[in-house]
Structures are given as C-alpha cells and as structure tokens.
Amino acid sequence: MFDGLRKKFAALFGRGGGSEEVVKRAEVEEKILEILLEADVSLETAEKIVKRMEERVRAMGRKVGMNDLREALRSVVVEMLQGARPPVDIMEQAKKPYVILFLGINGTGKTTTIGKMAHLIKKSGRRVVIAAGDTFRAGAIEQIAILGEQVGVSVIKHSSGGDPAAVAYDAIEHAASRGIDFVLIDSAGRMQTNRNLMDEMKKIKRVAKPDLTLLVIDAVVGQDAVNQARAFAEAVGFDGVILTKLDTDARGGAVITVAEEVGKPIYYLGVGQGMDDLMPFDPVWYANRIVPSPE
Numbered sequence: 688m689f690d691g692l693r694k695k696f697a698a699l700f701g702r703g704g705g706s707e708e709v710v711k712r713a714e715v716e717e718k719i720l721e722i723l724l725e726a727d728v729s730l731e732t733a734e735k736i737v738k739r740m741e742e743r744v745r746a747m748g749r750k751v752g753m754n755d756l757r758e759a760l761r762s763v764v765v766e767m768l769q770g771a772r773p774p775v776d777i778m779e780q781a782k783k784p785y786v787i788l789f790l791g792i793n794g795t796g797k798t799t800t801i802g803k804m805a806h807l808i809k810k811s812g813r814r815v816v817i818a819a820g821d822t823f824r825a826g827a828i829e830q831i832a833i834l835g836e837q838v839g840v841s842v843i844k845h846s847s848g849g850d851p852a853a854v855a856y857d858a859i860e861h862a863a864s865r866g867i868d869f870v871l872i873d874s875a876g877r878m879q880t881n882r883n884l885m886d887e888m889k890k891i892k893r894v895a896k897p898d899l900t901l902l903v904i905d906a907v908v909g910q911d912a913v914n915q916a917r918a919f920a921e922a923v924g925f926d927g928v929i930l931t932k933l934d935t936d937a938r939g940g941a942v943i944t945v946a947e948e949v950g951k952p953i954y955y956l957g958v959g960q961g962m963d964d965l966m967p968f969d970p971v972w973y974a975n976r977i978v979p980s981p982e
C-alpha cells in the first residue's frame with residue numbers, strides 16, 4: 688500500500704547508518720517535492736508540505752541531518768491530516784436510527800463499503816439495516832442482498848427501477864419500529880455531470896434526512912477526487928469522505944490530496960475487497976506508512 692511514496696521516501700532517507708550526516712537541505716526538499724508530485728499530490732499542497740517542513744527544521748536552529756528532515760516531514764503530514772479527522776465517532780452515535788447515506792460516482796465501491804460498514808457496526812454489537820437504494824444499475828440490488836447475507840444484516844429492497852427515496856423511507860421506518868441503531872442507504876453511482884441522477888439524489892436526501900452523508904471516492908483517481916467532491920458538494924452536499932481501494936493505489940498521494948483539498952473529514956479507508964478491509968482514518972498510521980523509519 689502507498690508503495691510509490693513509501694519506497695521513494697525510504698530510499699531518500701536511507702537505511703540506518705549515515706542518516707545523521709549533515710545534508711544539503713535544499714536538495715532534499717527539492718527531492719521531497721518531486722516525490723510528492725509523482726504521487727499525484729497537487730503542486731500547491733506539495734509546496735505547502737515542504738514549506739512547513741522548512742519552518743520546522745529552521746526552528747531547530749542548527750544544522751540538520753536526514754533524521755531531522757524525515758521527522759519534520761512525518762510530523763507535517765500528521766499535522767496536515769489532523770484537520771481531516773472525523774468530528775464524530777460513527778460507532779458511538781446515540782440517535783436511533785442513525786441514518787447514513789452513501790454517494791459517489793460509478794464503481795467507486797459504495798456497495799462494498801456499505802457491506803463493510805454494516806459488518807463493522809454488527810461487530811460492535813449494534814443493529815443495522817441496509818436500504819438497497821441503487822435501483823438503477825442492473826444487479827445492484829442483488830449485489831447488496833448478497834453482501835447483506837454474507838454479513839448477516841437485513842436488506843430492505845424494492846424492485847429494480849423503483850424509487851430509491853421510497854426504499855430509504857421504508858428502511859428508516861423498519862429500523863424505527865424495531866429499535867435498530869443504524870440505516871445505511873446505498874445509492875446509484877452517478878457521474879457528477881448527470882443532472883437527472885443528481886436531482887434524484889437530492890430527493891433521497893430530502894426524504895431520508897440522513898444524519899450523515901458520505902461521499903465514497905476511489906483513491907486511484909488521484910487529483911480528480913477533488914473535482915468529484917466539488918461537484919457533489921455543489922449539487923447534493925455531503926459531510927465526509929470514505930476513500931476506497933487504497934490497497935491498489937500505487938502512487939499513494941490521494942489521502943493527502945483529499946485531506947488538504949476537499950475540506951471534509953475522512954471517516955474510513957477501504958483497503959481491500961473483504962468485509963474486514965475498512966479501517967478508521969488515522970493520520971499517524973498513514974504518515975508512518977509513507978515515511979518509514981530506517982530498518
């Protein structure tokens with residue numbers, strides 16, 4: 688995971704011996720900038736990282752070695768990502784049912800992520816129901832029904848082509864009447880440019896009045912994540928992001944780009960196709976992963 692960044696930073700900062708040597712700071716910073724850009728971090732964000740690093744090492748008031756630079760980079764990345772920490776712990780919500788709507792363009796992993804979330808909620812000892820709100824794509828209802836079965840969670844569904852807002856409404860009623868803690872609403876993947884589908888989304892939101900709306904973004908798209916987020920923010924609005932497919936994101940910069948440029952919290956990271964492959968967003972874990980300590 689994040690191999691692009693991880694390997695290059697590991698090579699730059701060396702392995703053990705010699706890393707305390709005084710180095711030409713500007714050269715290392717130039718190289719860091721280059722590595723970040725290759726990982727698909729935007730120029731603006733990459734420059735910001737390097738500038739903050741520079742401020743940090745200057746404040747040390749002495750000549751710096753590779754270890755200092757590595758620690759400065761790591762702490763700047765953590766600091767930058769702290770701003771994207773979720774303000775609420777989804778698992779600790781007292782409101783019943785707590786309704787979460789999932790949005791995103793086609794194939795980002797919404798349906799799979801809902802299966803993973805349902806699994807996580809169930810493992811935490813709380814009850815959850817899924818609304819099969821993707822009535823648009825052939826096979827989507829069946830896909831979510833299979834995932835529901837796999838994780839042992841009920842799925843409320845209508846027939847294909849039905850009104851997704853009605854499915855969401857039924858699922859919320861179902862949960863309310865049975866004291867179920869969470870409702871997870873799937874939705875049809877839509878290109879951010881498709882006005883009709885975006886309008887339909889607004890209707891689901893109006894009817895379901897979700898407590899949290901999460902945009903599911905595929906990390907592999909890199910900087911296009913920012914465009915997708917902007918379009919969804921304008922058309923429908925959302926509260927936070929789930930970044931998926933980090934296990935296949937060779938470049939590794941999407942986490943930084945989304946944290947810095949989307950301006951919404953990142954709730955979870957999808958790290959595989961299995962139902963356990965969802966992890967809470969953790970800036971320290973990510974920074975340690977991309978800027979490894981010498982072996």
Ligand SMILES: Nc1nc2c(ncn2[C@@H]2O[C@H](COP(=O)(O)OP(=O)(O)OP(=O)(O)O)[C@@H](O)[C@H]2O)c(=O)[nH]1
Binds near residue numbers: 794877958
């Ligand atoms: N490697 C990997 N694959 C993932 C991850 N999340 C989802 N996928 C895969 O991505 C593909 C698309 O996932 P879906 O859940 O069907 O995507 P969707 O957003 O519901 O798709 P639409 O209904 O077309 O909008 C599937 O093959 C998933 O197994 C992840 O974190 N890692």
